Amino acid sequence: MGIGHMILALVFASAGTLALGLAAKWVDRKVTARLQWRVGPPWYQPAVDCLKLMGKETVMPAVAQGTGFLMAPLFGLAAASLAATMLWVMNLQAAGFIGDAIVIVYLLTIPALATIFGAAASGSVHASLGATREMKLLISYELPLIIALLVAVVHTGGSLRIAQIVEAQQSGSAVFLSCSGALALIVAVFCMQAKLGLVPFDQAEAETELMAGVYTEYSGAPLAVIFATRFLLLATLPILLITLFLGGIQVTGWGLLLSVVKFVALLVVITLIRNTNPRLRIDQSLRFFWYTVTPVALIALVLALLGRHYEVTWL
């Protein structure tokens, strides 16, 4: 792949994922509104929210460390777009390299790290409380997510190349159609909810406690960049789960319809969880991920290994 090709792929995949993320956000908001007997916003609302912020003044707190404060959202956006691009390329062109699954996991951690960095640089008390919460949340969900990823890896022949994970699922059966795969999918859904910072895991933002938590001091264009990153993640994380557990994404024939169904199903799960739960306290989410989700993920991994060793496909 030449450098020009790469840049093109990055631009198109990021723009496409952003569009998908905006659509997903609208669906999320609209479904939430209908659930709550409200009308909900028009389809272009998430986009105009972002555009309007682009035109607003950027206010810098006097105590903020300017460079870090402004650079952090950009790092988050860059990492999220790169992860999105890699996932599209791996799904559609079967390209990639050995260990790209690890790179994806790392890239998807960067937006959270950038948020922590930016919040710490803003010098606000609310943001710093939010940052400590984001940090604890990151520590709590990252391990089960990696274990869930390993389950998919074990199921599809032990390769850390995502293209191969997709290929193995398309020639065999999807990972979630086995016991361990289903468990791993459930684990990954919880981790996705936490990564997206949605209720019940929105402690870092916690509007009614910390104003906007980690985002308290952001305004104007940097806030728009943060919004864009979150929209990107709202599309990228379901795609990651589809890639690892639900048999990957296709854009031809019936595969396209199936891919859309998978995406919408995950989106519905996200929206449902966020509308039927109150916000947990940060120590409660930490306990939930360490003492409930991580053991479940480990059980799934053991089952997957047993299944592979004794060649029992349903395990």
Place this chain on the structure above:
Amino acid sequence: MSTATNGKRTLVPLGPFHPLQEEPEFFQLWVEGETVVDLDMRTSYNHRGIEELSSRRTFDQVPYLVERVCGICSASHPLAYVQAVETICECDVPERAQYLRTIVLELERIHSHLLWVGLAGHFLGYNTVFMWAWRYREPIMDILEKATGNRCTYATAKIGGTRRDIPDDLMSELVRAVDSVAGPTEMLTNAVLDDPVLHARLVNVAVLTEADARKWCVTGPTARGSGLPIDVRRDDPYCVYDRIDWDVITFPEGDVMAKAKVRLLETLEAVKIIKQCAQQCPSGPYDAEVESIPPGEAIGRVEAPRGETFHYVRSDGGRCPVRHKIRAPSFVNVPSFRASCIGQHVADVTIALAAVDPCYSCTERMAVARDAETGETLQSAKALFELSRQRTRWFEQQLGVEPFDQRWAPRLRELLA
């Protein structure tokens, strides 16, 4: 942004404007990590001087004023005042008026408690509960508008009776509206009792023990959620509460969950009360003529949705009350935060602050500082105006703009000419 630190402690300001509350109030949480180790609060950003205003209104105009003490308790405040004045003039309130007053009071309780349930959901990030509770509250608001003319500030309390009658056909519609709330409230109650995640957030959170509840003199659902079975409706009956079958809801736990349960079950009790009132309400006059208010003094007490509302009125036989003292329930409930919130998580403190259903507009007080030796007023209005002008001049200098007087004086002269 203030980053005041004191050793390991950090100040987390909640307010004066914060998404947690609709009114200006300022909580200063001193935290170590996420644990609140001390807290202080300030109110009176919006002092309106209602007690002073009251002494410049005629007795008949005052209910209009005190309705506006609080938008949610706008039936309780005027009624407490009216009862005090009725005690002074020893007037007999017609039977029907007593029933009509009870109905409006209990409708107010339903809408206030459902409003709180919704807000509590919102404070926990559970916006579905917020929207659902407020939707179920809407039939009550509609029927209040039909029966009294307004969704809040009902303007029904009047010395000697009520200002409006509720005709029979409207009464049956009212019962239907109230019935439509009972089912959803039961559903909400069961949802709260069954939800494990809500349990994690509410049970054993910010416990106000019975001893603390006594010590801080809390009232209303805050007291009843701590096992103190006090309720003016039963302890000092007014209107028709002594003739109706209803229960005082009390839970001993003292946590946020207990307060939620008290409010939800009280909503169901209110439904019971309104239905009995509608059934028993006799026909006849609903207003008694009151000629004048003789000299004297009296108190009026009403169990508002947030607790006991206390009004003291003194008359010298003139047109206006010479003294009118108001104590709203939030004034005693709010300071109990010091007993329930210290040692809690920041996340728990925010819901605990909301759990007493504070109303800051009722709590506003004005303080006057005097020199202990000379008795002179410090920081009088004049001095405060001067400080304000100094600040404006400082900003003008900083921003490099023309002084206010020079900018506007010619234009003002022009306008005046």
